[in-house]
Amino acid sequence: GENVEQHPSTLSVQEGDSAVIKCTYSDSASNYFPWYKQELGKRPQLIIDIRSNVGEKKDQRIAVTLNKTAKHFSLHITETQPEDSAVYFCAASSEGKLIFGQGTTLQVKP
């Protein structure tokens, strides 16, 4: 079955710096890769997603890249702000089965 590995588990950056979170997946049939943000005490919410026929997608300060050959995808946040502090989860979907990574706790220091 699918296995998703996410790194790092914690990430601390200064406000204005960039943050990068990386994930690898095992099932070559996976074709959808969403990223979720979970603020403290709240439910996870989708921030960006990418499908397997696309290599990169950008939405304002966030971007996701996908390398199907290497089976890894990454989340890039530029110009980080304190409100970006949260837990971020990557996920991979194959045939409707949605598997999440272990999560990255991002702290943005003012």
Add this chain to the structure above:
Amino acid sequence: DGGITQSPKYLFRKEGQNVTLSCEQNLNHDAMYWYRQDPGQGLRLIYYSQIVNDFQKGDIAEGYSVSREKKESFPLTVTSAQKNPTAFYLCASIASRANTEAFFGQGTRLTVV
């Protein structure tokens, strides 16, 4: 007001008792999921269902059971066979098998006392 609702928010159970967590959605979504969230372990898939009267085991199904008798409802039973049931449980729904956004409930925190 459309959405996905989990109840209760907090649940306490004595060891050896079964307990059922509720998940209801009025989004007309086909697929529903149950995840367990523990610190440092992300969201681990317990069970999922893509159509009514059908469901599949996830990675940590042992000690749990589900049913999908109605499209709107996907209750999770934590049985006494689950060795470490204290956790935060999240339910989610997705519109269809075509990969789209998952919407999450607010979660149920289960504590075994």
